[in-house]
Amino acid sequence: MSGTERIVIVGAGQAGGRAAETLRAAGFQGSVVLVGEEPLPPYERPPLSKDVLGGKAAPETTFLRPAEGYAELGIELRLGMRVNAINPCARQLRLADGSALPYDRLLLATGAHARRLAIAGADSPEVHYVRDMADSLRLRTALRPDARVLIIGAGFIGLEVAATARAAGCAVTIIESAPHPLARVATPEIGAFFADLHRAQGVDLRMGSSVTAIEPGTPSLAYTNTGETIEADVVVIGVGAVPNTELAEEAGLEVADGIVTDSFGRTSDPAIFAAGDATRHLNPLLGRHIRLEAWQNAQNQAIAAARTMAGQPTEHAEIPWFWTDQYEVNMQFAGAPLSWDQIVWRGPPTAKRSSAFLLREGIVVGGICINNGREMRPIRQLIATSRAADPAALADPAVKLVELAAAMARAA
Numbered sequence: 001m002s003g004t005e006r007i008v009i010v011g012a013g014q015a016g017g018r019a020a021e022t023l024r025a026a027g028f029q030g031s032v033v034l035v036g037e038e039p040l041p042p043y044e045r046p047p048l049s050k051d052v053l054g055g056k057a058a059p060e061t062t063f064l065r066p067a068e069g070y071a072e073l074g075i076e077l078r079l080g081m082r083v084n085a086i087n088p089c090a091r092q093l094r095l096a097d098g099s100a101l102p103y104d105r106l107l108l109a110t111g112a113h114a115r116r117l118a119i120a121g122a123d124s125p126e127v128h129y130v131r132d133m134a135d136s137l138r139l140r141t142a143l144r145p146d147a148r149v150l151i152i153g154a155g156f157i158g159l160e161v162a163a164t165a166r167a168a169g170c171a172v173t174i175i176e177s178a179p180h181p182l183a184r185v186a187t188p189e190i191g192a193f194f195a196d197l198h199r200a201q202g203v204d205l206r207m208g209s210s211v212t213a214i215e216p217g218t219p220s221l222a223y224t225n226t227g228e229t230i231e232a233d234v235v236v237i238g239v240g241a242v243p244n245t246e247l248a249e250e251a252g253l254e255v256a257d258g259i260v261t262d263s264f265g266r267t268s269d270p271a272i273f274a275a276g277d278a279t280r281h282l283n284p285l286l287g288r289h290i291r292l293e294a295w296q297n298a299q300n301q302a303i304a305a306a307r308t309m310a311g312q313p314t315e316h317a318e319i320p321w322f323w324t325d326q327y328e329v330n331m332q333f334a335g336a337p338l339s340w341d342q343i344v345w346r347g348p349p350t351a352k353r354s355s356a357f358l359l360r361e362g363i364v365v366g367g368i369c370i371n372n373g374r375e376m377r378p379i380r381q382l383i384a385t386s387r388a389a390d391p392a393a394l395a396d397p398a399v400k401l402v403e404l405a406a407a408m409a410r411a412a
Helices: 014-025 067-072 133-142 156-167 188-200 246-250 295-309 373-385 391-395 401-411
Strands: 006-010 031-036 075-079 083-087 092-095 100-102 105-108 112-114 148-152 171-176 204-207 211-215 220-224 229-232 234-237 241-243 259-261 272-274 279-283 288-290 321-326 329-334 342-346 354-360 363-370
Touching: 006 014, 014 031, 014 075, 014 295, 067 075, 083 246, 105 295, 133 234, 148 156, 148 220, 148 229, 156 171, 156 188, 156 234, 156 321, 171 229, 188 204, 188 321, 220 234, 259 272, 272 295, 295 321, 321 373, 329 373, 342 391, 354 373, 354 391, 363 373, 373 401
Parallel strands: 006 031, 006 105, 031 075, 105 272, 148 171, 148 234, 171 204, 259 279
Antiparallel strands: 083 092, 092 100, 112 241, 211 220, 220 229, 279 288, 321 329, 329 363, 342 354, 354 363
């Protein structure tokens, strides 16, 4: 590629930052411009609902590198700048300050935004969402000891905020419409595990219920579908995220609950790539397109796309993996199964350390580790083989998963 070419990255988050670094590591000699709406350099988001929110970590500890580190790599940062539109024909961006920014190749790493709850009062200034650094710092000031915190949604964000709030001495109530926590991604057994965990920590967890309206104030009032009124000093909504696809849609790119890409990060426009939470990308190991909101995907998909843009075609082919930390529990998930017909436990789900395997027609399609992260790598290897596994061997702690996964990989 010519040293006069310009690659522009829209979105200065985890994906955008890693992509910019990778372009230089892959030998790209042209201009690299990283445009981000936030005033901060690229940072990692997992601490926002944990250590940063709890005051255990300063915001700068989450930065991928200091701002001056990008200048050392010859990467131009344009922070606090919004991109209003893409002109694919002219290969040009229109920025919020009215200027135009041309590109030879473009990477969209626009991420996702917190899903808004469609009820009265949900967008009031007193209501908190947790998606970026400003959200986390604003909520942190509200989590004073003895504050009454109402959390709507028992997904990852809701549960992690609950654990952090309890550690801060807050009284916490969680309202969730599903029958168990993490209903979108976890089995009922895992959901029950987290329900018991939070209740043991003093959280008032109410499943099968929903909030119908919020009346902001001091305190705020939340009205539920069961006729209850809940008083809260702090209201937090965590009901998922929505991919930021507006720029892609307006530019005529293929979008389907995410910017559609192949396994190399290419979109329907040959000059435009995409990576991270905003994408629905082809996973060749699973044989289908998926959209992930995970640290691992944001980083590694961006790295693969950047290498490809730099002239080193690199396929992003990994078994999905993500984790959550709540209280003293670390739980890791692997795979993205659409369904399963059998669950095999290695240790009971109530144990402090255990693993579970989700099988479909005898094939491991997903896995879960509770305080047992050392088994995550072989579990991902088992999923990648797409071969039937012996349930008895999976359940037997005497059988080393590393050896089992290696044997199945050799037989594949």
